Amino acid sequence: MSRIIKMGVAAAMEALKDAELPMPDAIVTGTAYGCLADTDAFLTRMVEFNEELLSPTSFIQSTHNTVGAQIALMLHCHHYNNTYVHRGSSFEAAVLDAQSLIEEGEAENILVGSVDEIIENSHTIISRFGIYKESESNKLLNSGTNGTMAGEGATFFVFSKNKETGSIAKLEDIKTYYKTNRKAENIIHNFLMENNVRVDNIDLIILGNNGDAKTDEHYNTVAQHLFGGKRLVGYKNYCGEYPTSSAFALWMAARMIEHGKKINDETSPKKILIYNNYKLKYPSLYLLSAC
Amino acid sequence: MDKQELMQRLKDEIIKQLKLEGTKPESIGDHDPLFVEGLGLDSIDALELIVLLQQEYKIKLNNAEQGQEVFRSVSTMADFILEHQAKQV
Numbered sequence: 001m002s003r004i005i006k007m008g009v010a011a012a013m014e015a016l017k018d019a020e021l022p023m024p025d026a027i028v029t030g031t032a033y034g035c036l037a038d039t040d041a042f043l044t045r046m047v048e049f050n051e052e053l054l055s056p057t058s059f060i061q062s063t064h065n066t067v068g069a070q071i072a073l074m075l076h077c078h079h080y081n082n083t084y085v086h087r088g089s090s091f092e093a094a095v096l097d098a099q100s101l102i103e104e105g106e107a108e109n110i111l112v113g114s115v116d117e118i119i120e121n122s123h124t125i126i127s128r129f130g131i132y133k134e135s136e137s138n139k140l141l142n143s144g145t146n147g148t149m150a151g152e153g154a155t156f157f158v159f160s161k162n163k164e165t166g167s168i169a170k171l172e173d174i175k176t177y178y179k180t181n182r183k184a185e186n187i188i189h190n191f192l193m194e195n196n197v198r199v200d201n202i203d204l205i206i207l208g209n210n211g212d213a214k215t216d217e218h219y220n221t222v223a224q225h226l227f228g229g230k231r232l233v234g235y236k237n238y239c240g241e242y243p244t245s246s247a248f249a250l251w252m253a254a255r256m257i258e259h260g261k262k263i264n265d266e267t268s269p270k271k272i273l274i275y276n277n278y279k280l281k282y283p284s285l286y287l288l289s290a291c
Numbered sequence: 292m293d294k295q296e297l298m299q300r301l302k303d304e305i306i307k308q309l310k311l312e313g314t315k316p317e318s319i320g321d322h323d324p325l326f327v328e329g330l331g332l333d334s335i336d337a338l339e340l341i342v343l344l345q346q347e348y349k350i351k352l353n354n355a356e357q358g359q360e361v362f363r364s365v366s367t368m369a370d371f372i373l374e375h376q377a378k379q380v
Contacts, residue, residue, distance in 0.1 A: 001310070001312070049346070053342050053345055053346050054342070055308075055339060055342055056335050056338040056339060056342075057309070057310070057335060057336075057339055060335065
């Protein structure tokens, strides 16, 4: 079992344990890169052995749906199982699918999550594009320099139709776009309008700025124009930048609501908005509230 | 290489090839069944063992039925390899 599979399985088992759910009605996963280590092993072998003597295990485990499949195997779960691979909106696609399944009455309790890993080769290749900072910084979000920090993570949730004893937050809405020409301020404003929420009603805004001076300007504009620079926190200083990092933001928001975490001595957040825009191509919004 | 050394090497290679984390070579008996009981290997692992034989010992299995006999235990695998090597000399 490669590292990413262990990460995914461990996160999924934690989520199921916390929700006291032995068997989900569906498993929906999002990943941009899939199981990179096994893909790397399979492709390297393919080159080294001239396309002969290929290891079947590396091939099987290199597929993007391996984590969702492994969780199902361990649970003996034969229910709906799907994996979405849509680059920077992979996790959003998984969440939307889970939301549809619940709304259409196909499932009541769904295991939803995302996985993405860094491996040596992927880090080397992505570094060539100048995406990562060349020097270490312990103040990632205020570095003022180009580049960000490489990230990875496995995050799983149990989405339920009804409020359960262990429910920690309510996902009011989610919205995702791809390469839209619309201004971020308009997208966020419309999202809030659709949910009958005013900016003043939001206790905390979690933004996806990643410390890269080239893209942080976008978030700074949103922060100043829409929220007046108040009640804002970042999250990529904890998990780094990766295509499915919004799942980490959602986890962080849910935990803040659950534990009543106070920000800057203000009241505990009851309503949290998440805005992430991976590579400024995949804007996504989540609205979470206490339940 | 005598049979004892070969079996030791095979155990190391099986653990590495099949990524049997947590399994130590000394916990695999020479005559323990590799499939179902014993190590509890499955059909995908059988393919991995075929790749192992071909890659490390340049031995190609001619038919699937031969595999059942060869992969019964580490001992039968060692016998098969030694027999093949003797024919090559």
